[in-house]
Amino acid sequence: MRNSLKIAAPVATLTRVLAALEFELVNATDEEILEAARDLGMDPEMKGSAAFLGLTYPVRARLADYFDLEAIRNARAAATERLAGKAPKIEHDE
């Protein structure tokens, strides 16, 4: 048998390969997952492990993950209002 893939019907071939590989992953043991993680220097038992990126915390950090955007918006609106009403007017000499 050849080592290379026969790709006369690539979509059907890919479907079969993905199904077979999916089966392998579904049946991967916990120990195999831990071994793979250790290969990468990860410790899934540790809180905040990079292995859980995108699962228990987002892949792409968003401002809302770190800041209370509603509170910032309110503070900004209040500051704008305050400045508009009470800030001293700056006059420029010609």
Added chain:
Amino acid sequence: MPRKLQLFDTGELRPTVAALALNLVTRMDLLRLKSIARLHARGLPPDVSWDDLLQEAMTRVLTGARRAPAGVPIVAFLAGIMRSPSSEHWRRVGRHPRAPGQSQELDALDPAPGPERQLSARQELATISALFADDPVALQIIAGLAEGLTAEQIRAATGISKTDYDSARKRMRRCLLREGLTCGIA
């Protein structure tokens, strides 16, 4: 090691977290699902990521859009759901709309996929082969699986012993898991 996780500080109820709260999956299951999502995200456009695929599958379960048949493990069920978005994407961009009554599962058996899908499938097959480029036994197994052969048929055709076959499968699983675990890390 089932362990309850905290919700995001934003108060957003992510389906993955909700699923954990419902004890549907363990933390190890989540990592398993992450690798499966990575696998099925291959061939999808860049704006559809593996986490989109997983979230969609979780959402379908949690909203009741898809109901797990009795006796099917939750990971296997979610893996099956993750195949659907890929098929749906190709149906949208392809020239062959789904016939009335045709199920999503049948999309993968589209008899005449468009040229874009064929090109993408070729590229993904090449990428998968490249993952195992240093492992000739794994490549032989992939080639056999691609032809729809069973494990026994592949071993008979290649002369690979059962021990070597099982060892290669283990290496393949580890490689795919590593691929999945690195998702999201720049």
